[in-house]
Amino acid sequence: MFHCPFCRQPAHARTSRYLTENLKQRYHQCTSIECSATFRTTETLDGVIRRPAMPENEVLQADIQPQ
8 A cells, every 4th residue: 555645644556557577557546535636656676585496487587677
């Protein structure tokens, strides 16, 4: 759950779409009736903490840039 950037109340994700394999755009709506702001966020994979025993997709690791 994301908080509204205007009133800091919880906001619900209404819809989302993948822009790339590792980048998702989400649209949120504030749960406060007085505010009702609508905004979007982006969610990205920025690192792997533990790889699976049998990697399923080698491209995934190649797409992640070290910071």
